Amino acid sequence: MKNKNERTLVLLKPDAVQRNLIGEIVSRFERAGLKIIAMKFLLPTKEQAYKHYVKNEEEIEALGNRSIEGKRKNGVEVTMDPKVLGQSIIDRLVEFLSHSPVVALVLEGSNSIPIVRKMVGSTEPLNSDVGTIRGDYTIDSYALADDDNRAVRNLIHASANEFDADYEIKAWFNDNEIYTYKNIRDAVLYDERFN
Ligand code: GDP
Numbered sequence: 001m002k003n004k005n006e007r008t009l010v011l012l013k014p015d016a017v018q019r020n021l022i023g024e025i026v027s028r029f030e031r032a033g034l035k036i037i038a039m040k041f042l043l044p045t046k047e048q049a050y051k052h053y054v055k056n057e058e059e060i061e062a063l064g065n066r067s068i069e070g071k072r073k074n075g076v077e078v079t080m081d082p083k084v085l086g087q088s089i090i091d092r093l094v095e096f097l098s099h100s101p102v103v104a105l106v107l108e109g110s111n112s113i114p115i116v117r118k119m120v121g122s123t124e125p126l127n128s129d130v131g132t133i134r135g136d137y138t139i140d141s142y143a144l145a146d147d148d149n150r151a152v153r154n155l156i157h158a159s160a161n162e163f164d165a166d167y168e169i170k171a172w173f174n175d176n177e178i179y180t181y182k183n184i185r186d187a188v189l190y191d192e193r194f195n
Pocket of ligand 1: 066151
């Protein structure tokens with residue numbers, strides 16, 4: 001059965017907040033038809049940031065492998081152990097997220113997980129398409145970020161799949177901070193007739 005209520009977790013990372021892009025980014029999601037069902041502004045603890053990125057031990061190596069794949073696309077061969085690389089990226093992300101406020105939100109809507117990922121664009125700003133959030137508002141690259149020993153500045157995190165979305169929503173929100181409500185757009189977006 002098609003699910004109109006698929007949920008996804010979005011984080012506006014410190015660079016989005018610092019660059020005054022909160023409204024711009026949130027309004028893109030609103031205009032797409034996604035419904036905000038939870039939203040908060042907070043300074044994450046190191047533990048919260050770590051828990052968000054490390055769902056299980058395999059995630060460390062998987063992140064390293066995704067990074068190696070991304071670099072390969074740029075013609076850069078990496079010989080580093082994926083687990084070591086993954087851990088160093090996580091350390092940099094934890095440092096980044098726990099030093100300046102972020103916005104966390106839960107978006108709901110049909111296929112919200114793949115739709116939001118499409119709107120966000122690919123991980124490395126150098127390669128994210130024009131028209132995506134990362135493509136339109138960022139100019140960073142892995143090479144520059146790695147040289148400076150920091151996380152690549154790509155403004156935003158969005159859940160990659162249903163498992164991650166469930167886990168991440170629980171990591172950032174209590175049940176009583178999430179609101180289920182009717183929105184007039186729902187009828188226009190999904191119903192055959194508006195009445
Ligand atoms: P996402 O789902 O598109 O955010 O991508 P990943 O889950 O693969 O990576 C998580 C985050 O780690 C990214 O959003 C980047 O901020 C950062 N990151 C990933 N790969 C690299 C890398 O090779 N170098 C640096 N400096 N940061 C990286």
